[in-house]
Amino acid sequence: MALLESRHSMGESPSRALSDAPPAVDDDLVARAREGDLDAFNQIVALHQRLVFNLCLRMLGDGAAAEDATQEAFLSAYRNIRSLRGDRVRPWLLRIAANACTDELRRRARRPALSLDAPLPGGNDPPDLPDAAAGPEAEALRGEQRARVQQALLTLPHDQRMAVVLCDVQGLAYEEIAEAMRTSVGTVKSRIARGREKLRRELAGEHPGERDRHDV
Amino acid sequence: MRAAGVTGVLRFVRPRRGHQPDVEALSASLDGRLPAAEAERLRAHVAGCAACRAQLTSLQSARDALRGLGEVEAPRSFALRQADLAAMPAPRRWAPALASATAVLVLAIAGGAVWYASRSGDGDSQLAASEAAPTRPVGAIAADSAAPSPTPRIENGPPAFGSVYRTPAASSVVTTPPSGAGADARADDAPLPRAPATGSATPEAGAFLNAGQMTATPHQGGQNAYSAAEIATAKAQVGLSGLPPGASTTGSADATITARLEQNREAARHDDSGAPWTAIGVGLALVAVLVAVMAAALIRRRNA
Numbered sequence: 001m002a003l004l005e006s007r008h009s010m011g012e013s014p015s016r017a018l019s020d021a022p023p024a025v026d027d028d029l030v031a032r033a034r035e036g037d038l039d040a041f042n043q044i045v046a047l048h049q050r051l052v053f054n055l056c057l058r059m060l061g062d063g064a065a066a067e068d069a070t071q072e073a074f075l076s077a078y079r080n081i082r083s084l085r086g087d088r089v090r091p092w093l094l095r096i097a098a099n100a101c102t103d104e105l106r107r108r109a110r111r112p113a114l115s116l117d118a119p120l121p122g123g124n125d126p127p128d129l130p131d132a133a134a135g136p137e138a139e140a141l142r143g144e145q146r147a148r149v150q151q152a153l154l155t156l157p158h159d160q161r162m163a164v165v166l167c168d169v170q171g172l173a174y175e176e177i178a179e180a181m182r183t184s185v186g187t188v189k190s191r192i193a194r195g196r197e198k199l200r201r202e203l204a205g206e207h208p209g210e211r212d213r214h215d216v
Numbered sequence: 217m218r219a220a221g222v223t224g225v226l227r228f229v230r231p232r233r234g235h236q237p238d239v240e241a242l243s244a245s246l247d248g249r250l251p252a253a254e255a256e257r258l259r260a261h262v263a264g265c266a267a268c269r270a271q272l273t274s275l276q277s278a279r280d281a282l283r284g285l286g287e288v289e290a291p292r293s294f295a296l297r298q299a300d301l302a303a304m305p306a307p308r309r310w311a312p313a314l315a316s317a318t319a320v321l322v323l324a325i326a327g328g329a330v331w332y333a334s335r336s337g338d339g340d341s342q343l344a345a346s347e348a349a350p351t352r353p354v355g356a357i358a359a360d361s362a363a364p365s366p367t368p369r370i371e372n373g374p375p376a377f378g379s380v381y382r383t384p385a386a387s388s389v390v391t392t393p394p395s396g397a398g399a400d401a402r403a404d405d406a407p408l409p410r411a412p413a414t415g416s417a418t419p420e421a422g423a424f425l426n427a428g429q430m431t432a433t434p435h436q437g438g439q440n441a442y443s444a445a446e447i448a449t450a451k452a453q454v455g456l457s458g459l460p461p462g463a464s465t466t467g468s469a470d471a472t473i474t475a476r477l478e479q480n481r482e483a484a485r486h487d488d489s490g491a492p493w494t495a496i497g498v499g500l501a502l503v504a505v506l507v508a509v510m511a512a513a514l515i516r517r518r519n520a
Contacts, residue, residue, distance in 0.1 A: 042295040048288045058285065067291060074294050078301065083516075142284070149281045167247065168282035174249060193243030193275070200278035 030089065032192040033057070034081050041081065044089060045074050051170065052097045058165040061154045065108070071211030073100040094180035100173055105158070151201035167192050237271035245272075245280055286514035315511030323502035346476050450476035 021208035052073055056066035073096045077084075084092050153161055162181060166172045166189075172180075178188045244250050245258055262268045442450075450473050 015416050036297060038301070040426075045295050049224045049294045050287065054287045054292070057288065063291065070290075071300075072230070074296060075300060078296055084363075108517070145281070146285055153282070166280055168279050169285050170287060174247070181433065189244050189249065190240055193240040196243055196275045196278040196282075197239055199281065200274040202276075203278070204274055204283060 022168070030084060034214040036081070038078075041078055044093075048090065048093050049074070052093055054170060055097050055165060056101055056104075057093060058153060058169055059158075059161060060096070060104055061150050065104055069097070069104045072103070076100060080114065083120040086199055088179070090106075090214065091179035094166070095182065098180070104159065131169070151197050154193050154203050156198055160191045160198065163188055164195035164199065165192035168196075235265075235267065237265075237268040239271060239275070240274045242268065243275050246276055254316055279493065312511065315507060315515075319504045319511075320507040322500050322507065326497045326504060327499035328501065329493045333493035446477060446480060447473070450480055453480070 029043055033044055039216050049070065053066055053070045056069040056073070057063060060069060062064050070071045075091070076099070077096050079095055080096070153165070156164070159181065163177060165176070166177045166180065174188050174192075177192075178185045181188065181191075241250060241254075241258060244261075245255055248255075250258060262272055403502050454476050
């Protein structure tokens with residue numbers, strides 16, 4: 001019963017959404033960016049780089065690779081600026097970022113020397129979520145837990161990984177995830193459910209981690 | 217509580233124990249993505265179903281673990297510099313350019329093929345006319361043209377006929393007796409008054425019709441069989457003036473016309489290649505359209 005009591009949010013809108021307030025991108029900014037105005041485009045970059053970088057970081061599990069993918073995504077976005085429509089900046093950018101991540105994963109699959117099991121760089125620690133009450137030991141424990149979760153995340157199929165990252169890590173609504181992934185809300189719902197389920201099994205050690213590690 | 221819950225949620229009531237929990241619904245309920253009534257029923261069911269409760273707990277733990285990852289700040293600015301743009305080749309620019317160039321090239325080839333096919337057809341309109349006319353063996357021609365036709369052919373013959381028989385030379389022949397040595401043999405057979413517009417009364421025609429080797433093999437698979445139109449065309453091409461009016465060299469006149477007929481046949485065979493050229497042209501045009509469509513789709517997808 002206690003479990004049920006604790007879930008007051010059932011039937012309500014998601015209570016937590018880190019990126020949920022879409023940055024204000026006015027049409028004028030988009031219009032200028034579409035004309036090739038680099039300053040206008042860089043304003044859009046500044047508004048979205050955290051979102052894009054975090055998606056890349058969780059998709060790739062590697063800070064340096066995530067930086068490359070993020071830069072690649074914005075370059076690609078600039079080159080394809082004409083495919084951007086006014087109020088749809090965020091899903092558009094997320095889609096491009098996901099493509100950049102896919103490219104990066106393919107590159108890495110061709111170069112197996114760069115192992116996915118490599119320890120995550122320091123850029124992985126969220127400096128914006130300080131655990132004030134915790135001492136250094138608790139903080140280390142949390143870091144360890146995050147590394148485990150990240151490793152488990154990398155075992156998910158690409159589409160499930162993207163869905164749970166956008167939903168649970170970045171707090172996007174199903175609708176926006178669906179748009180970013182170019183699929184239906186129903187499919188997003190299913191991917192999130194299966195992703196969470198698989199992640200939970202992975203964390204519980206029910207599946208050997210190697211089983212479908214490269215399932216992209 | 218338990219009884220009420222079970223009766224309230226028909227979709228979760230399974231007679232057997234340990235039913236498969238609806239992972240999707242449980243997961244969506246964590247995000248508040250179930251309609252209020254359904255969320256209420258699910259909550260009531262989960263209260264009484266250990267399997268669903270365990271499933272919900274594990275989904276929730278996964279979600280919480282993911283939330284624990286949290287978002288990090290971007291390690292640096294990803295603003296683009298002019299140098300970045302200059303260093304990057306713009307793949308989106310060459311892709312459509314290449315596709316367009318390919319499409320234009322293929323279309324040009326296709327257009328050229330069609331033009332070539334139509335041009336060779338126009339240039340030999342007389343050949344086209346001769347092909348349209350029914351092919352008959354030479355023997356038939358001899359009989360037909362030697363015998364006077366009740367109506368002048370000029371009226372219903374193909375254009376090639378008209379161009380031949382409308383000439384003053386042909387009509388003047390009617391009044392002046394043929395002087396060709398080979399000609400009068402046949403011209404004598406034909407009653408003069410009724411020979412007017414047929415043109416077979418011309419010395420050349422008479423000479424040709426006298427050619428023994430031509431009439432000897434009338435039905436050899438159409439190889440040596442020439443239609444009246446063909447013969448007429450050949451004669452026109454050789455030119456009535458090409459032979460001296462009184463020339464007795466029947467053999468050489470026949471040879472000239474025969475050669476011309478062979479020549480025309482050969483040209484007609486080449487002209488047949490117009491059909492495949494047209495087909496190739498249309499095919500290439502379709503390929504061009506296909507390339508353009510595929511390129512457009514590819515670009516659109518990449519731009520996504």
